[in-house]
Amino acid sequence: MNSRPTHPDVLVVGGGATGTGLARDLALRGVDVTLAERDGLSAGASGRSHGLLHSGARYAESDPEGARECLEENRILRDIGGAAVRETRGLFVQLAEDDPDYFEEKRAACEDVGIPTDVIDGETARDAVPGLSDEVERAMWVPDGVVVPSRLVAANAAAAREHGADILPHAPVTDMTVDDGRIASVSLGDAGRTLEPTYVVNATGAHAGRIAAMAGVSVPMRPTRGVMVSIDYDGLEPVLNRCRDPADGDIVVPHDDEAVLGTTSVPVDDPDDYERADWEVERTIEECATVLPAVTEAERIRTWWGVRPLYEPEEAARGGRGISRGFHLLDHAADGNEQTSSSALGSDGVENFASIVGGKLTTYRRMAEATADLVCDRLGVDAESATATTELPGASEPSTLDEYVREFDGQGPTDADLVGNSR
Numbered sequence: 001m002n003s004r005p006t007h008p009d010v011l012v013v014g015g016g017a018t019g020t021g022l023a024r025d026l027a028l029r030g031v032d033v034t035l036a037e038r039d040g041l042s043a044g045a046s047g048r049s050h051g052l053l054h055s056g057a058r059y060a061e062s063d064p065e066g067a068r069e070c071l072e073e074n075r076i077l078r079d080i081g082g083a084a085v086r087e088t089r090g091l092f093v094q095l096a097e098d099d100p101d102y103f104e105e106k107r108a109a110c111e112d113v114g115i116p117t118d119v120i121d122g123e124t125a126r127d128a129v130p131g132l133s134d135e136v137e138r139a140m141w142v143p144d145g146v147v148v149p150s151r152l153v154a155a156n157a158a159a160a161r162e163h164g165a166d167i168l169p170h171a172p173v174t175d176m177t178v179d180d181g182r183i184a185s186v187s188l189g190d191a192g193r194t195l196e197p198t199y200v201v202n203a204t205g206a207h208a209g210r211i212a213a214m215a216g217v218s219v220p221m222r223p224t225r226g227v228m229v230s231i232d233y234d235g236l237e238p239v240l241n242r243c244r245d246p247a248d249g250d251i252v253v254p255h256d257d258e259a260v261l262g263t264t265s266v267p268v269d270d271p272d273d274y275e276r277a278d279w280e281v282e283r284t285i286e287e288c289a290t291v292l293p294a295v296t297e298a299e300r301i302r303t304w305w306g307v308r309p310l311y312e313p314e315e316a317a318r319g320g321r322g323i324s325r326g327f328h329l330l331d332h333a334a335d336g337n338e339q340t341s342s343s344a345l346g347s348d349g350v351e352n353f354a355s356i357v358g359g360k361l362t363t364y365r366r367m368a369e370a371t372a373d374l375v376c377d378r379l380g381v382d383a384e385s386a387t388a389t390t391e392l393p394g395a396s397e398p399s400t401l402d403e404y405v406r407e408f409d410g411q412g413p414t415d416a417d418l419v420g421n422s423r
């Protein structure tokens with residue numbers, strides 16, 4: 001690192017899906033971007049998630065708008081993502097103890113949203129998914145898929161770099177100076193490197209409140225942790241979802257010879273330092289075993305936790321876990337407004353600063369596009385987003401994607417069995 005200030009048009013802080021997606025979007029529009037990530041890429045929620053590419057079916061009855069966004073992004077990612085996504089399909093299963101009306105409600109809601117479904121009886125479901133519980137009474141196919149998040153994030157970073165962006169892993173933002181209502185300088189790491197960007201975007205997920213505070217701005221976050229358990233399980237094809245009100249341990253995500261069980265949702269005060277409770281592991285396995293009984297006896301390969309980047313005002317207003325999490329684009333300028341939902345944060349008075357929080361891995365591209373629209377508006381750049389129609393670099397070559405992951409030190413636990421095994 002050198003000690004000379006540099007002057008990118010935009011500094012993106014945070015190298016998860018949102019930050020790298022934003023760097024890609026801006027770079028494709030010709031904007032000069034630097035991205036700073038404190039660890040390797042994907043070190044936050046993106047590399048530690050369940051990895052479900054939502055079809056929207058999980059949220060169809062409780063949040064049709066959120067479900068529609070998932071469906072659209074699901075289709076886009078299948079088009080542009082290549083080996084960073086897997087087209088597995090998903091199966092919502094109703095057990096004998098589950099409310100049949102809920103199943104009907106979800107099926108009808110999927111139809112309203114435009115999510116294709118195909119209802120099958122228990123026997124047909126067991127033929128399609130060997131090992132499925134005898135308690136499954138009926139099931140419904142939906143177009144869920146699987147994200148390989150380390151590849152997705154690294155490919156977004158590689159795309160940004162191809163278009164001139166500077167991608168800096170292991171470059172934590174440690175300080176900012178604000179002068180006359182603008183961020184004047186940003187310090188990276190302890191080596192004395194300083195940037196003087198024209199605009200700064202805070203895409204640090206659960207850490208967004210801390211970065212915002214460096215500029216004297218409040219971004220209240222209410223993060224929750226969730227556990228995932230990867231087990232030795234060969235040959236599961238679709239994602240399995242328990243068809244009931246979202247609860248602990250109701251999703252099983254297939255990998256080649258592993259399955260990832262999850263998850264829980266427990267509030268944490270500090271996204272870096274939180275309890276990892278045994279009961280979460282046991283409950284997750286127990287609940288997933290109601291759908292796929294053999295998981296109880298299967299060898300446990302990895303257990304990890306992730307922390308959801310939840311925005312406090314939305315969480316306070318939520319009516320339950322089944323409501324999809326929207327994203328929040330907070331423009332910290334004096335005349336700025338929140339771009340996407342109810343509560344406006346418009347009086348922060350830092351002209352060249354925005355935060356993007358909440359959302360899902362599935363909707364990262366949409367979050368990035370909305371943020372890039374705001375930034376381009378502020379910079380006077382007249383260019384449209386091209387990210388929905390441009391394939392990610394290396395998409396058709398798993399080994400190239402895995403090379404990007406290595407280059408950016410981007411391996412997370414969600415896909416540790418898949419990434420690096422490509423030939």
Ligand SMILES: Cc1cc2nc3c(=O)[nH]c(=O)nc-3n(C[C@H](O)[C@H](O)[C@H](O)COP(=O)(O)OP(=O)(O)OC[C@H]3O[C@@H](n4cnc5c(N)ncnc54)[C@H](O)[C@@H]3O)c2cc1C
Binds near residue numbers: 016173203305
């Ligand atoms: C348990 C769990 C399961 C989930 N399952 C799913 C799922 O199946 N499907 C789905 O669509 N979504 C899922 N999600 C949600 C999804 O993972 C997140 O919404 C998404 O990954 C957030 O991406 P992000 O880039 O905004 O944040 P992150 O991925 O958290 O990225 C923020 C980055 O900022 C970095 N950072 C922090 N401080 C600094 C600093 N000072 N300087 C520089 N960098 C900094 C962090 O290291 C991190 O890499 C899940 C989340 C959790 C926790």
